[in-house]
Amino acid sequence: MFEFKKTSHHQKRRIVLRIWVAGVFALLCFGALLGRLWFLQVDRYEGLAARADQNRIAVVPIPPRRGEIVDRNGVVLARNYRDYTLEVTPAHVGNMTKMLNALEQVVYLSPLDRRRFKQRLSQTGRYSHVLLRNNLNDTEAAWFAAHAYKFPGVELRARWVREYPQGESAAHVLGFVGRISEADLATLDEEGRSGNYRGTNAIGKKGIEKTWEESLHGRTGLEEVEVTAAGRPVRTLRRVDPVPGSNLVLSLDIGLQKEAEKLFEGKRGALVAIDPKTGDVLAFVSAPSFDPNLFIDGIDVENWRKLNESPDHPLIDRPLYGTYPIGSTYKPFVALAALELGKRTATQRIPDPGYFEFGGQKFRNAAGAVYGPTDMHRALVVSSDTYFFSLGPEIGVNALHDFTKQFGFGQITGIDLDGERRGVLPSTEWKRHAYKKPEQQRWYAGETVSVAVGQGYNAFTLLQLAQATAVLANDGVYMKPHLVSLVENPLNGKAVRTVTKPSYTIPLKPENLKVVKDALVDVVRYGTARRAFVGAKYQAAGKTGTAQVYSLKGAKYHVGSVDERLRDHALFMAYAPADNPRIALALIVENGGWGATVAAPIARQVFDYWLSPDRKENENEVTMPASLTDALPTARGPIAPPPAADNADTSPHVPAGAADDVPEESPDAVVRPEDQPPDEEEDPQDPVAPNTTRGPARALTLTESRATERP
Structure with a gap:
């Protein structure tokens, strides 16, 4: 009987001990959870909240509208138009070939589009936007928008596209824009301007487009958009509007330019006409010329070889x-x-x-x-x-x-x-x-x-x-020769000579x-x-x-x-x-x-x-705001x-x-035509130039250089 009571007492003590151990363990676990909760909610709140917002909020750059270029009479030489493109984010696409085949049922993809897309795909990262097709018309854009849910990772975008309505006329003056290359990105990084080119895929490559790139490009805006876990936009939280690029008024007269270019048809040569009193370049002809529109989205091999x-x-x-x-x-x-x-x-x-x-x-x-x-x-x-x-x-x-x-x-x-x-x-x-x-x-x-x-x-x-x-x-x-006469601020319309x-x-x-x-x-x-x-x-x-x-x-x-x-x-x-x-x-x-x-x-x-x-007198003056004339x-x-x-x-x-x-x-x-003197051997001691001016001597004058890489 005594032993039974003793055994029962030991069991009670053991059970109580176990309860205390379990309670302490539970308290420690809850304490750890509370500590972790405090650490996450208080100590790390700002950093984690920012990361959560980054996952929830997408910052979308808004490329600015590039400034337009006009001649001295307001004739448009370079302008922009809206264009729709299809861009692919490879990381969000499963089977790329299957996606392309399915997409072709909705939007036409030429063999050239596919070939260029595969080339770009091999040159960019998985999370970069890769251009698949450009110049979609309104019908194609609307048709894809209705079926976009079937193609995760494929996005319809609107962009500004450069256009040169005068074609080959003044091409060497205007130059052209082209896709931003690795070399361009490296240069922008060195100059600290790469951030201003987020969302932009074109940059000035030659001519006025290049030398006035900083003024023409403008300032990139941004839009903060709340998105779902699948990446679908929910609402816009904040927007900073882009600042369009400055408009340039050239001293060039496109009528005179075309007249001079017509006179060089079938010839090789050059002509430069200047207003002596102002330094305005009125005509700048290089013959033969080329069409700058070929370079906007990358020139094809055939046209590149021809040029x-x-x-x-x-x-x-x-x-x-x-x-x-x-x-x-x-x-x-x-x-x-x-x-x-x-x-x-x-x-x-x-x-x-x-x-x-x-x-x-x-x-x-x-x-x-x-x-x-x-x-x-x-x-x-x-x-x-x-x-x-x-x-x-x-x-x-x-x-x-x-x-x-x-x-x-x-x-x-x-x-x-x-x-x-x-x-x-x-x-x-x-x-x-x-x-x-x-x-x-x-x-x-x-x-x-x-x-x-x-x-x-x-x-x-x-x-x-x-x-x-x-x-x-x-x-x-001496008036400095120049092609850009006025730079117009797009926000207030003021122009500076x-x-x-x-x-x-x-x-x-x-x-x-x-x-x-x-x-x-x-x-x-x-x-x-x-x-x-x-x-x-x-x-x-x-x-x-x-x-x-x-x-x-x-x-x-x-x-x-x-x-x-x-x-x-x-x-x-x-x-x-x-x-x-x-x-x-x-x-x-x-x-x-x-x-x-x-x-x-x-x-x-x-x-x-x-x-x-017959020409109007006011056509001889570059259009300029009256407020600047007296100054x-x-x-x-x-x-x-x-x-x-x-x-x-x-x-x-x-x-x-x-x-x-x-x-x-x-x-x-x-x-009185006379025979030329016979050639003589060179003599370093001769006070006259050795064999350089004996009779009509001729030297190749135009430096002929061939481009070694495509723009």
């Missing part, structure tokens, strides 16, 4: 990138240099027997023409090579370099386009840097002879020649300017360009030129026996009206022949169009010093000899 492999190189921006010896169009600036530097007076006569002899070599006039005693005025009018040959050693290459660079030769003009080349304005310093061998670094006096007639090492862009012509027409006042005052003024003596300008007027009245301007209702001033393309090494030049692409380039520089210039231009027709017969007639038609009394300074603003010493191109340029226009008949001209 990239064409022997005419339509993708090269000739006025900006092509460098040429400019022949006799350089002579007005050489004459002005001689007057300003006191090397020769305007009335001083130089005998012209048809050649200039220097260092035992003869440098001959074009076609062997003989002009007899010639002063500066007559030398410019009839384009006497002998007169300017003789000026070269008198002025010296360094003095000529320092003087002509003030007009923009061999300098970066700073025009608002990418890819501008400096060209070559030769000097002794330039040659020392351009060549490695000591014997090549030496400057020979005979090389200055060729440089004085615009040949030799001279290699300038057409933009530089046009700018120099505009500065000459404007009496030495980009160039308002001269960069500097070249201190030129009025009497010296008059000598050169009067001669340029007589070039059009009685000289080499007279036939092109017969019957003109205005008085123009200009100078013809012919640039050689390859070296004949003493042989005679016969057009019929030379391959078409090796014939001379035809050039012309001019401004009009002569007494109050409203337009200055320079143009080149590659392998066109003589400037007087090929280039000058093109300039005549451009002048006829621009100076026609603009005059064209002849404060005088500033010339630019600092240039850093000329250091790439070697093949030297060339003298070439000029075939002079038209004049009472004093006697044509």
Whole structure:
């Protein structure tokens, strides 16, 4: 009996102990849960709440509308339109092939769409949006929207798409936009601008679209959207509207542009027309051209090959990138240099027997023409090579370099386009840097002879020649050339002019300017360009030129026996009206022949169009808000010093000899064709350039480059 009571007592104690242990354990568990709850709800609340919101709230970027581009009269050159696209997020799609086959029953997918999609798919991450199809019409978009629930991971989106309604016209000016590449993203990251391109798939690649990208793009907005676990939107929580890009008003006149482009149909060449008083670029032609619309969503292989492999190189921006010896169009600036530097007076006569002899070599006039005693005025009018040959050693290459660079030769003009080349304005310093061998670094006096007639090492862009012509027409006042005249704020409509005052003024003596300008007027009245301007209702001033393309090494030049692409380039520089210039231009027709017969007639038609009394007077002014008109300074603003010493191109340029226009008949001209002297061996000790100016020497002038990768 006692043992039974004792056993019962032990069992009770054991049960009580177990209850206490279980209770303590339960309390500890509940304490742990409470502690965890406090940790999550109090200590980690902010971080976890933010993560929960990120899972619940999707931040959707809203790309801005790209700014539009119009010409000086408001004609649209680049605009935007709404487009629907289908984009796929690979991570949310199960079987990609099965999805594409099913989707094809709802929306048409071409073999090209599928091929491009697979290519993009291999280049992007699983959670990135990959473009499947663009340019959906309203019917296709509505049909897919009704069946969208069947295709998880496929999203219908609206976007702004760039369009160039003028097609090939002014393509090199406008450039184009294209898909953002890895290189573009890297650049945006370095500049800290990648955040502003969320949701945007296009960026400026060339031309105005590239140089004014930051203004044109605008500022990206955002939308915070509450979504379900399946990713479906429930409601919009917050929205920040995007800021559209600025609109650009170009100085370009699309009517004049198309007129000039029509004159280059079937030809290769370039033309730049500038308003001397403002620096407005009125026309900017590079022929042949291309259609920028091809590049918007990525150019196809066939069209890319046509453009990239064409022997005419339509993708090269000739006025900006092509460098040429400019022949006799350089002579007005050489004459002005001689007057300003006191090397020769305007009335001083130089005998012209048809050649200039220097260092035992003869440098001959074009076609062997003989002009007899010639002063500066007559030398410019009839384009006497002998007169300017003789000026070269008198002025010296360094003095000529320092003087002509003030007009923009061999300098970066700073025009608002990418890819501008400096060209070559030769000097002794330039040659020392351009060549490695000591014997090549030496400057020979005979090389200055060729440089004085615009040949030799001279290699300038057409933009530089046009700018120099505009500065000459404007009496030495240098207005920076520009294509964008006004930048319009899309929010308040206010416009700001980009160039308002001269960069500097070249201190030129009025009497010296008059000598050169009067001669340029007589070039059009009685000289080499007279036939092109017969019957003109205005008085123009200009100078013809012919640039050689390859070296004949003493042989005679016969057009019929030379391959078409090796014939001379035809050039012309001019401004009009002569007494109050409203337009200055320079143009080149590659392998066109003589400037007087090929280039000058093109300039005549451009002048006829621009100076026609039928054109409205207000079309000559860039549209501008009245509030800004009174605030603009005059064209002849404060005088500033010339630019600092240039850093000329250091790439070697093949030297060339003298070439000029075939002079038209004049009472004093006697044509005496003579045989060219035989070639001689090079002599490093010869004070004249070794084998560089013996007879008409020609050098390839347009830098032909082929793109190595697709845009």
